[in-house]
Amino acid sequence: GDSVTQMEGPVTLSEEAFLTINCTYTATGYPSLFWYVQYPGEGLQLLLKATKADDKGSNKGFEATYRKETTSFHLEKGSVQVSDSAVYFCALSDYNAGGTSYGKLTFGQGTILTVHP
Amino acid sequence: DADVTQTPRNRITKTGKRIMLECSQTKGHDRMYWYRQDPGLGLRLIYYSFDVKDINKGEISDGYSVSRQAQAKFSLSLESAIPNQTALYFCATSFGGGYEQYFGPGTRLTVT
Numbered sequence: 483g484d485s486v487t488q489m490e491g492p493v494t495l496s497e498e499a500f501l502t503i504n505c506t507y508t509a510t511g512y513p514s515l516f517w518y519v520q521y522p523g524e525g526l527q528l529l530l531k532a533t534k535a536d537d538k539g540s541n542k543g544f545e546a547t548y549r550k551e552t553t554s555f556h557l558e559k560g561s562v563q564v565s566d567s568a569v570y571f572c573a574l575s576d577y578n579a580g581g582t583s584y585g586k587l588t589f590g591q592g593t594i595l596t597v598h599p
Numbered sequence: 600d601a602d603v604t605q606t607p608r609n610r611i612t613k614t615g616k617r618i619m620l621e622c623s624q625t626k627g628h629d630r631m632y633w634y635r636q637d638p639g640l641g642l643r644l645i646y647y648s649f650d651v652k653d654i655n656k657g658e659i660s661d662g663y664s665v666s667r668q669a670q671a672k673f674s675l676s677l678e679s680a681i682p683n684q685t686a687l688y689f690c691a692t693s694f695g696g697g698y699e700q701y702f703g704p705g706t707r708l709t710v711t
Contacts, residue, residue, distance in 0.1 A: 486641075516699065525603075525689055525702035526642075571641060585630050585649075585693055586657070587700060589641035 484509045488572050488590035495562055495597050503557040503593050505546075505572035513574040515539075515548050515555040516587070520569040529557075529570070562597045569594050602626045603703040605690050611709045612680050620675045620706050622690030631673040632700065633657075633665060636687040645688075648673055680710040 489504040507513065514533045518526040530539030535550035544559045555572060572590040603624045612618050622631065629650050634642040634657075644657030646665040654667055662684060666674045677684055687707050691700040 518702075525704045526691075527702065528699040531699060585695060585698070585700075586632075586644055586647060587642075589643075591639055591641040 484513070484574060484576055484588045486572050486574055486588055486590035488570075488593050491592070492594035492596060495595070497564055497597055497599050498561045499597075501557070501559040501562045501566075501595070503570055503572075503595070505555045505557065505590060507553050507555065507572075507574050509553075509574055509576070509588075511576070513576060515546070516573045516575070517544070517546055517555070517557050518571040518573060518589075520571065520592070522568070526571065562595075564597050564599055567595055567597045603690060603692055603701050605688075605703040605706050607706060608704065609707045611711065613711055614681055616680050618677045618680055618708070620688055620690075620708070622673045622675070622703055624671050624690075624692045624701075626692055626694075626701060627670075628692040628694050628701075629670065630693045630695065631667070632691040632693075633663075633673070633675045634689045634691065635659065635684075636689060636705075642689065645675065677708075677710075680708075682710045684708065685710050 485508045516531045517529040519529045520526045530541040532539040532548035538547045546557045569592045571592045573587045576586045606621045632647045633645040636642050643659050648654045648667045651667050664676045687705050689705050690703040693700045
C-alpha cells in the first residue's frame with residue numbers, strides 16, 4: 483500500500499537557519515503530494531502541494547519539489563522564524579492507474595520543528 | 600465562523616461508554632473524513648464518505664462507526680470506548696480527489 487516516511491524529529495533550529503525536512507513516499511499510480519502544518523492546539527492546514535512530477539509547491543517561504551525519480555518531496559525554507567514552530571506532515575493522495583483519485587490522504591508521522599530566537 | 604467545526608473539543612469518558620463525536624461543515628464539500636492522531640504515528644484514516652449514501656472504511660475502522668446525516672454533517676461513534684482509543688480526532692472535508700482537505704480543530708478524547 484501507499485506509505486510516507488518523514489525524517490525523524492524533533493528538529494531544533496535557531497532563527498534564520500536553513501530548514502530541510504525530508505519526505506519520501508511509496509505509491510502506485512500518480513499521487514498528489516502535500517505538506518500540512520499543525521500549529522499548537524490547532525487542526526492541520528495546507529502549507530503547499532504539487533500534483534505532478536517536477537512541480538514545485540511554495541507558500542510562506544517554504545518550498546518542495548515533486549521528484550518522481552527519487553520519490554521524494556522534501557520541505558525547505560531558507561530562513562526560519564520562531565513563528566514557524568509547529569508539526570509538519572508530508573502526505574500523498576491516492577490515485578489509481580486511470581488517474582482517478584479517491585481523495586484519501588496517507589500521512590507521514592510528522593516532524594516537530596522548534597525555532598529558538 | 601470556522602468552516603469545519605467539531606464538537607466536543609475535549610471529552611473524558613470511561614471504558615465501555617458510548618460516545619459520539621460530531622463534525623459540521625459549511626464549505627459545501629461532498630467528501631468528509633475522520634482521522635485519529637497519535638504521537639509518532641501521524642494521522643490515520645478511520646472512515647470516509649463521498650456523499651450521504653457512500654461511506655467507506657479506512658485503515659483503522661474497527662471499534663468505530665459513522666453516520667452521514669446530511670451533506671454537511673458526519674458523526675463518528677465509539678460504541679464501547681476502550682483506553683487505546685484515547686487520541687486526537689480530526690474531521691476533514693474536500694471538494695474532490697486530489698484537492699486539499701480542510702481540517703476541523705480536533706477533539707481530544709480520553710478514555711479512562
